[in-house]
Amino acid sequence: MEEARQQTVDEFEKILQMNGPENAHQLHHELGDIMYKYVSVERDNDGLAECVEELKKILKRWDNIGITDRGHWANQEAMFVRQLRNMIIYAMAITQSALQRDESRGAHAKIVLESDYAKLDDDQKAALQKKYGQFHFDKETGRGMTDDGNNDLVFFERNDKQFMRTTIVTFDKEHEAPVVSYREFEHSLIKPRLRNYAVAKKE
Amino acid sequence: MAEEQKKVRFVIERQDGPNDKPYTQEFDVDYRPGLNVVAALMEIQKHPVTVDGKRVAPVTWECNCLEKVCGACMMVINGKARQACCSLVDKLDQPIHLAPARTFPVIRDLLIDRSVMFESLKRIQGWVEIDGTWEVKDAPIQNPYTAATAYEISHCMTCGCCLEACPNVGPQSDFIGPAPTVQAYLFNLHPLGKFDAPKRLNALMGKGGITSCGNSQNCVEVCPKNIKLTTYLAQLNRDVNKQALKNIFNH
Numbered sequence: 053m054e055e056a057r058q059q060t061v062d063e064f065e066k067i068l069q070m071n072g073p074e075n076a077h078q079l080h081h082e083l084g085d086i087m088y089k090y091v092s093v094e095r096d097n098d099g100l101a102e103c104v105e106e107l108k109k110i111l112k113r114w115d116n117i118g119i120t121d122r123g124h125w126a127n128q129e130a131m132f133v134r135q136l137r138n139m140i141i142y143a144m145a146i147t148q149s150a151l152q153r154d155e156s157r158g159a160h161a162k163i164v165l166e167s168d169y170a171k172l173d174d175d176q177k178a179a180l181q182k183k184y185g186q187f188h189f190d191k192e193t194g195r196g197m198t199d200d201g202n203n204d205l206v207f208f209e210r211n212d213k214q215f216m217r218t219t220i221v222t223f224d225k226e227h228e229a230p231v232v233s234y235r236e237f238e239h240s241l242i243k244p245r246l247r248n249y250a251v252a253k254k255e
Numbered sequence: 256m257a258e259e260q261k262k263v264r265f266v267i268e269r270q271d272g273p274n275d276k277p278y279t280q281e282f283d284v285d286y287r288p289g290l291n292v293v294a295a296l297m298e299i300q301k302h303p304v305t306v307d308g309k310r311v312a313p314v315t316w317e318c319n320c321l322e323k324v325c326g327a328c329m330m331v332i333n334g335k336a337r338q339a340c341c342s343l344v345d346k347l348d349q350p351i352h353l354a355p356a357r358t359f360p361v362i363r364d365l366l367i368d369r370s371v372m373f374e375s376l377k378r379i380q381g382w383v384e385i386d387g388t389w390e391v392k393d394a395p396i397q398n399p400y401t402a403a404t405a406y407e408i409s410h411c412m413t414c415g416c417c418l419e420a421c422p423n424v425g426p427q428s429d430f431i432g433p434a435p436t437v438q439a440y441l442f443n444l445h446p447l448g449k450f451d452a453p454k455r456l457n458a459l460m461g462k463g464g465i466t467s468c469g470n471s472q473n474c475v476e477v478c479p480k481n482i483k484l485t486t487y488l489a490q491l492n493r494d495v496n497k498q499a500l501k502n503i504f505n506h
């Protein structure tokens with residue numbers, strides 16, 4: 053306990069000494085912009101992969117933060133610097149797990165890219181055909197779009213077989229990277245169903 | 256040639272700690288449409304440099320919801336107690352003066368300690384007993400005739416604007432102030448809370464209670480939630496007097 057306390061105190065004291073050119077609040081703003089751009093409701097694997105790289109850069113830049121307030125009384129700046137590092141790591145965890153989850157679930161919808169489509173099995177391909185009819189892949193973005201003239205985006209289906217699991221993310225301190233694994237959870241008593249507010253639930 | 260960036264000047268009353276002397280600093284923030292005071296303070300965090308080019312510690316203040324529901328960002332803006340998050344720069348005279356609400360202890364800069372209001376809510380029993388004191392069964396419905404009033408008072412976010420504005424809240428008196436007082440009215444209206452009404456009314460008698468209100472109407476003018484504070488203060492005053500009479504005859 054005492055050791056853990058001391059560790060946190062040391063960490064905070066180190067933050068108070070930070071003397072680089074980066075402003076924590078500016079960096080936070082950029083973090084928000086990046087997440088909004090790549091990891092919003094509709095996302096695709098190219099964007100997510102790019103985001104992983106961008107976040108690595110942001111985490112590096114965290115080391116170069118400088119602070120103006122070195123006091124110990126109600127120092128919101130130092131507290132924020134400490135929180136910001138955790139926010140960046142969380143952002144990495146979110147992005148990495150989204151990248152590995154090739155499905156749409158809840159409010160999150162992943163767009164099927166040409167490169168994703170090649171990896172789908174026949175059943176999955178058939179399901180997409182059934183739902184969207186004929187579709188093509190946009191030349192520029194590689195995104196699946198319907199052929200009916202509307203260019204509606206084609207999204208992955210929910211994939212319970214592979215992804216109805218809890219995502220566990222740990223942080224590999226040495227490589228400063230998130231590591232994703234999955235854990236089964238108890239759902240034997242309730243049959244999984246689609247989240248669909250358009251119909252009344254029956255069970 | 257690009258148009259020159261319009262700036263907004265902020266004159267901020269700062270203070271390093273509870274016992275330190277206040278001083279002012281001025282900052283310029285880039286104008287943008289829809290800019291509010293919290294957003295401007297955030298810009299200062301990104302670039303904490305005064306108009307004379309001095310790099311300083313960023314201004315300390317508090318905010319959470321950014322939509323006028325949590326109460327945290329209350330400060331004195333151009334002389335009036337209000338929520339910084341919903342104070343639009345376009346609607347304020349410039350330069351914009353910011354100061355902490357000194358009715359409360361100042362922790363640092365614009366950051367204040369509003370816990371006295373929480374203590375007052377404890378005094379007036381600002382909650383409903385549902386811990387087995389009596390049987391609840393299915394939740395009783397709100398009285399439809401008073402539901403609108405209860406809804407209105409329940410909007411109180413303990414921001415403290417009304418305490419800052421009230422001439423009778425301060426070191427010269429023990430008055431707990433309009434917000435916690437009026438909360439007693441809310442919980443007395445509640446179908447379960449009303450059983451404790453005598454406790455609440457008794458808590459409003461005597462020192463710091465409702466008689467400290469001078470009916471100057473400042474509170475109702477500043478409440479960001481438009482709670483008709485003086486109306487309920489008057490009704491509570493009547494209820495407290497009735498309770499006082501009951502107390503006499505029950506002895």
Ligand code: SF4
Binds near residue numbers: 420467468475
């Ligand atoms: S009406 Fe009463 S509570 Fe309201 S500001 Fe005046 S003295 Fe204070």
Ligand code: SF4
Binds near residue numbers: 416
């Ligand atoms: S009554 Fe109004 S001004 Fe007073 S604390 Fe509640 S919301 Fe704020």
Ligand code: FES
Binds near residue numbers: 318340
């Ligand atoms: S931040 Fe919640 S009321 Fe202003």
